[in-house]
Amino acid sequence: MSHPLTEKLNPEQAAAVELPAEHALILAGAGSGKTRVLTTRIAWLLSTGQITPSGLMAVTFTNKSAKEMLSRITSMLPLNPRGLWVGTFHGLCNRMLRLHHRDAGLPEAFAILDTQEQLAAIKRVLKLLSLDDDKYPPRTVQQYINGHKENGRRAGDVDAWDDYSRHLRIAYQEYEKQCNREGVADFSELLLRCYELLSHNAAIRAHYQQRFAHILVDEFQDTNRLQYAWLRLLAGEQGAIFAVGDDDQSIYAFRGANVGNMQDFQRDYAVKHVIRLEQNYRSHGNILDAANAVIANNKQRLGKQLWTDASTGEPIRVFEGASDFEESQFIVEEAQTLIREGMPPSDVAILYRSNAQSRIIEHALFSAGVPYRVYGGLRFFERQEIKHALAYLRLIANPSDDNALLRVINFPTRGIGARSVEGVQEKARLEGSTLWQAACGVGGRSAASIGKFVHMIEAMRNQADGLPMTEIVDMMLDLSGLLEHYKNEKDGEERVANLEELINAAATFSVEEDQNPLIAFLSHASLEAGDHQAGAHEEALQLMTVHAAKGLEFKAVFLSGLEEGLFPHDNSANDPQGIEEERRLMYVAITRARERLYLTLAQSRMLHGQTRYGVASRFMDEIPQSLLKFLNRGYAPSSYSAGTAYNAAPAPKLNKSTPEHGLGIGTKVEHHKFGRGIVTDHEGGATGNVQVNFEQHGSKWLAVAYAKLTVL
Numbered sequence: 001m002s003h004p005l006t007e008k009l010n011p012e013q014a015a016a017v018e019l020p021a022e023h024a025l026i027l028a029g030a031g032s033g034k035t036r037v038l039t040t041r042i043a044w045l046l047s048t049g050q051i052t053p054s055g056l057m058a059v060t061f062t063n064k065s066a067k068e069m070l071s072r073i074t075s076m077l078p079l080n081p082r083g084l085w086v087g088t089f090h091g092l093c094n095r096m097l098r099l100h101h102r103d104a105g106l107p108e109a110f111a112i113l114d115t116q117e118q119l120a121a122i123k124r125v126l127k128l129l130s131l132d133d134d135k136y137p138p139r140t141v142q143q144y145i146n147g148h149k150e151n152g153r154r155a156g157d158v159d160a161w162d163d164y165s166r167h168l169r170i171a172y173q174e175y176e177k178q179c180n181r182e183g184v185a186d187f188s189e190l191l192l193r194c195y196e197l198l199s200h201n202a203a204i205r206a207h208y209q210q211r212f213a214h215i216l217v218d219e220f221q222d223t224n225r226l227q228y229a230w231l232r233l234l235a236g237e238q239g240a241i242f243a244v245g246d247d248d249q250s251i252y253a254f255r256g257a258n259v260g261n262m263q264d265f266q267r268d269y270a271v272k273h274v275i276r277l278e279q280n281y282r283s284h285g286n287i288l289d290a291a292n293a294v295i296a297n298n299k300q301r302l303g304k305q306l307w308t309d310a311s312t313g314e315p316i317r318v319f320e321g322a323s324d325f326e327e328s329q330f331i332v333e334e335a336q337t338l339i340r341e342g343m344p345p346s347d348v349a350i351l352y353r354s355n356a357q358s359r360i361i362e363h364a365l366f367s368a369g370v371p372y373r374v375y376g377g378l379r380f381f382e383r384q385e386i387k388h389a390l391a392y393l394r395l396i397a398n399p400s401d402d403n404a405l406l407r408v409i410n411f412p413t414r415g416i417g418a419r420s421v422e423g424v425q426e427k428a429r430l431e432g433s434t435l436w437q438a439a440c441g442v443g444g445r446s447a448a449s450i451g452k453f454v455h456m457i458e459a460m461r462n463q464a465d466g467l468p469m470t471e472i473v474d475m476m477l478d479l480s481g482l483l484e485h486y487k488n489e490k491d492g493e494e495r496v497a498n499l500e501e502l503i504n505a506a507a508t509f510s511v512e513e514d515q516n517p518l519i520a521f522l523s524h525a526s527l528e529a530g531d532h533q534a535g536a537h538e539e540a541l542q543l544m545t546v547h548a549a550k551g552l553e554f555k556a557v558f559l560s561g562l563e564e565g566l567f568p569h570d571n572s573a574n575d576p577q578g579i580e581e582e583r584r585l586m587y588v589a590i591t592r593a594r595e596r597l598y599l600t601l602a603q604s605r606m607l608h609g610q611t612r613y614g615v616a617s618r619f620m621d622e623i624p625q626s627l628l629k630f631l632n633r634g635y636a637p638s639s640y641s642a643g644t645a646y647n648a649a650p651a652p653k654l655n656k657s658t659p660e661h662g663l664g665i666g667t668k669v670e671h672h673k674f675g676r677g678i679v680t681d682h683e684g685g686a687t688g689n690v691q692v693n694f695e696q697h698g699s700k701w702l703a704v705a706y707a708k709l710t711v712l
């Protein structure tokens with residue numbers, strides 16, 4: 001008899017859920033239920049008593065999908081989610097490092113540097129070493145450092161062969177020293193430090209290896225070398241790794257992710273169970289057909305085809321604006337209509353390829369008064385006033401944090417000039433101390449003003465002890481003079497509102513019992529997306545990059561900015577591998593939609609201060625025209641495909657020759673499930689796909705090798 005948890009699953013899914021405690025790989029396309037299988041397996045392991053909540057770890061990539069995972073588990077089982085080790089790689093490493101901070105060589109209150117802060121820290125190092133910004137652009141140095149860290153290499157492990165590479169290595173070395181002195185860690189450091197903690201410390205390693213009998217990994221295709229090595233250390237000899245993934249959704253190769261890990265995993269662990277799932281439960285037929293048609297253009301694939309039982313559904317809507325302004329106007333109005341018709345705002349997503357694109361959409365939403373939330377962009381916590389407030393909080397937690405100190409030593413202005421700050425920096429350099437230590441002993445003309453700053457921070461530290469988080473924030477805003485400063489500033493209302501929102505964020509934020517609330521809140525601010533634009537519990541429209549949308553699903557999706565140069569992105573345009581990665585990203589984007597998909601683009605767009613004139617994305621042309629509905633007439637002929645006017649009516653492709661399998665356009669066929677239909681398109685030869693317009697089920701793409709079509 002089947003278990004109640006697996007009753008609603010198909011046989012392959014149920015089999016995966018109930019696999020024995022051995023390594024397993026579930027390799028399947030978008031929306032086929034991988035995450036559902038993973039979460040059901042957790043519930044099944046727990047409810048059948050095979051394991052206790054502390055005996056498992058589940059890991060994924062984004063905060064939103066980690067939350068989603070937790071809520072799926074707790075909806076199946078009454079359980080306190082706090083005790084579970086379910087989270088992102090960064091989140092789980094952070095948790096381990098806080099617990100074992102001494103062994104990891106970090107202060108308990110170590111601050112996490114976000115990308116911008118890391119860049120600022122690197123600039124300080126370059127200045128100290130007198131390395132020229134033009135020759136050693138800080139961003140290049142940042143990529144160099146992160147790239148090495150993501151491959152598990154410390155400065156001492158890096159090769160150098162000429163002056164240039166030697167200087168880069170010295171910069172990396174100095175940066176490591178500086179971070180250690182200040183007690184801060186950047187994102188890649190979290191993983192590397194945690195990996196080193198486990199590999200150097202046999203007792204801690206043994207503890208976790210015994211503890212985590214099951215390790216479950218979602219989105220396995222996007223793990224990089226270091227993450228894979230970390231997982232291997234945690235699993236040890238006994239832990240069973242249950243990995244789920246989809247090679248077609250590998251979208252982090254640019255950050256060192258390695259689809260090859262899937263093959264390595266099968267080999268390294270002699271994986272006996274490889275399960276494939278082929279039914280898509282998420283999307284209506286047209287949406288799935290579009291996704292299948294796009295991804296079929298990639299050459300490097302492990303190869304799989306998805307089908308759905310769902311109806312074809314609505315056509316995919318296309319809108320082309322004269323400008324990005326008009327495009328966002330359309331999106332906002334259309335989204336408002338959907339919401340008015342009863343769609344929950346949280347089931348509507350607006351996706352874009354790059355963060356920079358969100359500004360104009362946010363502006364349109366803001367003007368229309370539509371509540372929205374941005375995920376993955378750290379938007380809220382990136383605002384200037386919030387950064388300042390967080391810097392004070394960080395100094396309360398750890399005064400050695402030089403980045404934080406430099407940010408606020410004279411903000412709001414308190415008469416500490418640039419000269420005095422340089423004096424403190426020079427003193428710190430000579431003494432090999434942190435800026436805080438140097439500031440504490442400063443003499444001379446600036447002694448009074450700097451002394452006052454030092455005393456203020458000390459007072460805050462003393463006050464904060466034992467206070468609840470909201471009161472700490474409140475007290476800091478008051479004593480620092482920040483709130484006062486923005487209240488007096490012309491047009492400062494929004495900043496004041498944001499600072500007050502920070503108090504709300506502190507109020508709604510939940511802390512584990514064993515955590516220091518201030519430290520936990522600061523980690524939250526660095527690691528979690530800034531989802532405070534709308535009140536924490538308000539229903540809001542969802543905005544995010546395609547990367548951040550991975551694993552999620554929405555009833556309606558707007559995919560914006562479908563122009564060459566934006567999507568596919570300029571950086572990848574000349575590189576076939578890059579284009580394949582962009583196409584996988586497009587596949588991810590399309591497959592987020594359950595019922596309705598909008599593709600939008602603009603003929604002109606302001607980006608980085610320049611107007612650029614766009615041409616429709618090549619990916620638009622890869623979607624069969626029969627699936628599309630054009631909502632407006634285009635303005636200028638688009639040249640994304642020579643000879644195809646952008647608004648051309650959907651037309652059958654008549655110029656193709658009959659493929660080897662004989663299923664040429666116009667062939668009448670029958671499918672065991674979908675009945676009779678006519679072939680309307682094909683691609684990819686004998687191992688490729690055909691598009692069939694079925695009498696009962698509408699248009700579908702099918703894999704010739706699997707579809708078992710009978711020619712009538």
Ligand SMILES: Nc1ncnc2c1ncn2[C@@H]1O[C@H](COP(=O)(O)OP(=O)(O)OP(=O)(O)O)[C@@H](O)[C@H]1O
Pocket residue numbers: 008009010013028029030031032033034035036037246249280281282550551552553591
């Ligand atoms: N057997 C099933 N019966 C009904 N619905 C299902 C079944 N399996 C999965 N679903 C639903 O299909 C949707 C997609 O599932 P899920 O998110 O687990 O897919 P996925 O393979 O993880 O997708 P992605 O590759 O995008 O991460 C979810 O809404 C899920 O609840």
Ligand SMILES: [Mg+2]
Pocket residue numbers: 034035036218551
């Ligand atoms: Mg998933």
